[in-house]
Amino acid sequence: MTARSRPKSKPQGPADERRGDRELVHAARAGDTSAFDDLFYRYRDGIHRLAISITKDPSAAEEIVVDTFVRAHRAIERLEPDDSLRPWLYRVAINLSYNRQPRKGVTFSSLDDGVFDLPTQGESPSEAAERAERRRLVLECVEALGPKHKIVVVLCYLNGLNLAEIAEIVEVPVGTVKSRLHYALRKLRVQLSAHPGLDFEPATLFAAIERQMPPPKVRKGHAR
Amino acid sequence: MRILSPAPLALEDRLLVDAALDEAFAPLRARSSNVGAARVRAAVRWTKAEPRPVRGVALLARIGELSVAAVISAFLFGSSITSVSPVTDLSQDTVSTGVWMLHGRTALQRPMSSRVADSRLSAGDDADNAAIVRRAAARQDLEPMPTSTIR
Numbered sequence: 392m393t394a395r396s397r398p399k400s401k402p403q404g405p406a407d408e409r410r411g412d413r414e415l416v417h418a419a420r421a422g423d424t425s426a427f428d429d430l431f432y433r434y435r436d437g438i439h440r441l442a443i444s445i446t447k448d449p450s451a452a453e454e455i456v457v458d459t460f461v462r463a464h465r466a467i468e469r470l471e472p473d474d475s476l477r478p479w480l481y482r483v484a485i486n487l488s489y490n491r492q493p494r495k496g497v498t499f500s501s502l503d504d505g506v507f508d509l510p511t512q513g514e515s516p517s518e519a520a521e522r523a524e525r526r527r528l529v530l531e532c533v534e535a536l537g538p539k540h541k542i543v544v545v546l547c548y549l550n551g552l553n554l555a556e557i558a559e560i561v562e563v564p565v566g567t568v569k570s571r572l573h574y575a576l577r578k579l580r581v582q583l584s585a586h587p588g589l590d591f592e593p594a595t596l597f598a599a600i601e602r603q604m605p606p607p608k609v610r611k612g613h614a615r
Numbered sequence: 616m617r618i619l620s621p622a623p624l625a626l627e628d629r630l631l632v633d634a635a636l637d638e639a640f641a642p643l644r645a646r647s648s649n650v651g652a653a654r655v656r657a658a659v660r661w662t663k664a665e666p667r668p669v670r671g672v673a674l675l676a677r678i679g680e681l682s683v684a685a686v687i688s689a690f691l692f693g694s695s696i697t698s699v700s701p702v703t704d705l706s707q708d709t710v711s712t713g714v715w716m717l718h719g720r721t722a723l724q725r726p727m728s729s730r731v732a733d734s735r736l737s738a739g740d741d742a743d744n745a746a747i748v749r750r751a752a753a754r755q756d757l758e759p760m761p762t763s764t765i766r
Contacts, residue, residue: 428652439648453650460655522638529639548636549643576632577624583635 412476420467427467431460434477437550438484444545445488455491459484478559481550485542485560532582540575543568 410418410429418426438459442452462483463470472479514522533544539561546557554572558565624632 424656431652431655435650436647439650440643440646443646444643453648456648456650457654457658461658464655464659525635526639526642529635533636533639544636548633549640551644573624576629579636580624580628580632583632 412472416467416470416472416476419464427460427464430463430476434480435460437477438480440549441481441484441545442488444549445485445542446491451491452488455484455487458487475556477552478556481546481560482562489538528586529579529583532579535582536575536578540571540578543571544575544579547572 410426412430412433415426415430419430435456438456439452442455443449446452446455459480463476463480470476470479533541536544542561543557546552546560547554552560554565554568558568561568563571
């Protein structure tokens with residue numbers, strides 16, 4: 392897997408970086424509102440991205456962010472995070488996102504709103520259009536995945552979580568996460584190779600399948 | 616069979632898909648939320664549960680309601696019991712006067728439905744029987760039967 396850039400979070404001071412989730416939770420439990428605010432700004436963007444990837448509704452994603460932290464505030468007395476509060480928060484956000492009914496008459500076509508389709512420096516408009524088209528096709532393929540596989544891909548590639556963190560959020564063993572991710576990538580590979588505009592050649596995939604097939608067994612009696 | 620298991624993804628294919636997904640999700644990764652912590656605080660304050668003193672007051676009020684309901688129920692039950700007038704037992708009165716026969720039957724054998732109809736007759740019967748007892752006592756040849764034997 393290539394090195395992915397970790398999602399940006401709100402810039403925090405050195406004091407905030409020193410304080411882990413456990414300390415912040417204990418401080419918030421003692422009535423320190425700034426500690427709860429630190430927790431909020433630490434995980435706000437990740438939860439917002441996760442919610443918007445599921446609901447595809449920016450305003451619903453904001454409501455899900457608020458609802459998630461309201462639940463965290465209610466449950467702050469019984470929360471005992473070992474290292475990180477993130478799995479608990481992400482799990483609540485995923486459940487809220489899936490339970491939210493879509494608004495009637497409002498459809499959101501894609502995860503991307505097209506803001507980033509403008510050409511960057513040193514890029515021609517045609518190259519920017521190609522890049523935007525390629526991104527749109529990839530996101531459509533991700534949308535076509537089943538919910539179990541899509542959430543693993545989103546958590547891995549959008550939120551930058553590792554397999555153990557994903558397993559804790561989705562509440563399945565790490566092996567299951569690996570299997571789902573592998574299945575999703577294979578399916579994406581096949582779907583992307585079906586698009587002629589993309590640079591995905593199916594030859595390598597079929598070669599891999601052929602390599603996996605066992606060689607035909609030759610019986611001793613027929614080997615003359 | 617191994618051929619039915621998911622085929623492994625070649626490294627170059629894996630890298631291609633990785634790069635495509637990274638590029639596709641890059642704008643979303645750069646996105647940030649505009650929600651502030653004040654909105655969460657307002658929502659928490661809005662949905663905050665009632666404080667404990669109010670809960671205690673509500674509990675006391677509930678106990679008061681229940682005690683008033685219990686008193687009213689007890690009063691209604693007691694008044695319904697005391698309003699029923701006791702039915703006079705004619706056979707007991709008759710027996711206590713020393714008369715044990717009414718038209719050839721003992722007093723205790725009279726059916727309950729005939730009590731009201733027999734009340735007028737029993738008054739005359741009482742008088743007749745008392746006269747019989749008095750005459751027998753005057754002749755002193757017959758001792759009056761003790762009432763305890765009837766009971």
